[in-house]
Amino acid sequence: MNHLRNIPSDWEILELKEITEKIMVGIASAATHAYRNTGVILFRNQNIKEGFLDDSDLLFIDEAYERVHKNKRLKSGDILIARTGYPGTACLVPDLYNGAQSFTTLIARPYHNIVNKEYLCFYINSELGQGYFELNQIGGGQKNVNAGTLEFMPIPSPPLPEQKAIASCLSTWDEAIQKSSQLITQKELRKKWLMQQLLTGKKRLKGFSGEWKEVRFGDITLNFSRRNKGLIDAKVYSVTNTNGFVLQSDHFEREVAGNDLSNYKIIKRNEFAYNPARINVGSLAYFEDEVGIISSLYVCFSTKKDILDYYLLQFLRLEHTKHRIESLGEGGVRVYLWYDLIAKIKVKLPSLEEQTAIAQILQTADKEIELLKNKLCQLKEQKKGLMQVLLTGKKRLKL
Numbered sequence: 001m002n003h004l005r006n007i008p009s010d011w012e013i014l015e016l017k018e019i020t021e022k023i024m025v026g027i028a029s030a031a032t033h034a035y036r037n038t039g040v041i042l043f044r045n046q047n048i049k050e051g052f053l054d055d056s057d058l059l060f061i062d063e064a065y066e067r068v069h070k071n072k073r074l075k076s077g078d079i080l081i082a083r084t085g086y087p088g089t090a091c092l093v094p095d096l097y098n099g100a101q102s103f104t105t106l107i108a109r110p111y112h113n114i115v116n117k118e119y120l121c122f123y124i125n126s127e128l129g130q131g132y133f134e135l136n137q138i139g140g141g142q143k144n145v146n147a148g149t150l151e152f153m154p155i156p157s158p159p160l161p162e163q164k165a166i167a168s169c170l171s172t173w174d175e176a177i178q179k180s181s182q183l184i185t186q187k188e189l190r191k192k193w194l195m196q197q198l199l200t201g202k203k204r205l206k207g208f209s210g211e212w213k214e215v216r217f218g219d220i221t222l223n224f225s226r227r228n229k230g231l232i233d234a235k236v237y238s239v240t241n242t243n244g245f246v247l248q249s250d251h252f253e254r255e256v257a258g259n260d261l262s263n264y265k266i267i268k269r270n271e272f273a274y275n276p277a278r279i280n281v282g283s284l285a286y287f288e289d290e291v292g293i294i295s296s297l298y299v300c301f302s303t304k305k306d307i308l309d310y311y312l313l314q315f316l317r318l319e320h321t322k323h324r325i326e327s328l329g330e331g332g333v334r335v336y337l338w339y340d341l342i343a344k345i346k347v348k349l350p351s352l353e354e355q356t357a358i359a360q361i362l363q364t365a366d367k368e369i370e371l372l373k374n375k376l377c378q379l380k381e382q383k384k385g386l387m388q389v390l391l392t393g394k395k396r397l398k399l
Contacts, residue, residue: 003128004154008393011158016108017151019115025083025147026102027069034065041100043074048082048105050125051174053091059103066101074100074107077117081106081124087145088133090124092117106150116160118167123155126387156391165397166390173383180376184369191365192319198358199315201348205361208354218343220312221301226266228293237267237292239275244285245292264293265300270309273298279325279337286313299339307347311355314362315347 004013017023031042039060047054074080076098082089083106093100110117123129136149158166197203201212236248245267267273267287274284276299286309294300303309315321328341350358389395 003392004156006392007156008158008396011156011393013154014157015151016153016155019120019155019157020108020110022107022109023147023151024072024107026072026074026105026107028104029069031061031065031103034062036060036062039063040066041097043080043097043100043102043105045082045085045103045105048080048086048089048091050089051091051121053080053094053097055097061101069101072101072107074098074102075109077110077112079108079110079117079121079124081108081145081150083146084144087137088124088130090121090129092121106145106147108150114160115155115157116163116167118171119163120155122167122170122387123391124153126391127384128387128391129153156393158393161399162397165399169390169397170383170386173379173386177376177379177383180372180379184372184376187365187369187372191362191369194362194365195314195318196320198361199311199318200320201350205354205357208350208357210351210354212348212350215306215347215349216343217345217347218339220304220307220347220349221272221343222304223299223301223339223343225300227296228261228264228266231262232266232291232293234266234291234293236261236264237287237289237294239273239283239285239294239298241278241283245273245287245289261293263296265296265298267292267294267300271300271302272309272313273300274337275299276336276338279342284316299342301339306352307349308352308355308359310359310363314359321345 007013027042037060039062042059042061043053044059047057074093074097076093076095078093079090080093080102083104108120110120132153133145137145157163198205237245238248240246265273268291269287269289271287272284273287273294275297277297303312324345325337325342328337328344349355386395390397
């Protein structure tokens, strides 16, 4: 922990157990038998996000069972820390959830006359704090952190007024990040609404009134399988449901392809590919690099002259289209959709001129969202830089 060596002379380094009234683990005994539709809220490790408590997926437990574990009840101002999943991620318990319970999470209850709870939470979530958890994780495949380790976590501790000032400064960035995230969500919802209206013909653009023709997916696309028999010099890609085509080495942190790539498929610019076992969750992408090679399992296709590539990609992202794809798939838990099945999907198609007009509106929405996402990334980087200097005393705030 090199950053602790050069803190200001009026700062202290205190172990977490010195600045907290209690460090403990939430309920750790089997609780599934006590789950109820209503009752006492039970938070889990997955509810703990960086700086906030995600209450979108709550569990409830029986009140009688909860009373057995009353010594584990949360208090507002406690810091909840994930033991598993993303060990070390921390958030504060808001007033709303005073008296709730948590399952196998770590709980730290700060002495409020010694440490500012917001400052402490910021430090734990910082790269500096997370470095401690990376060094002290235990377990095999499922890494975790225990309460004993947490007790000895070193915390750089400036005077309390400075802690409050640092927390207030970082909170300003958090507010900007939250507003930016909310705006992105609003813009994405607006684009979804536009897609639903424009790609189905529910809303027509001014100047267009011609009837849309009904075609099948197989009429407007061409399935192909271009094998890598010549062993071209190209990178291996994978299709993901969130980021489209990604380099396999980035996606898996290494290339999982074997030495023999002759059976792989060649994908070129302006062509589509999808995973037939995961298309129902969005594993379909449009290739925009020059050339690459992909697993032989992927299904590849390109468009014919009657439809714009971008228009088709947006059509495939419609929730209505996804539901139709899922209904056509073969299999049980895992849905398989080969090209001969997807070729049957009916598509209502406007003229190329109207497709172009619709695409321009949706692309404008895409650019707006991209700009907002770039701004969000900048805000996060700015906050990270501030944390590096404020939480180590390299930069001091005027009080």
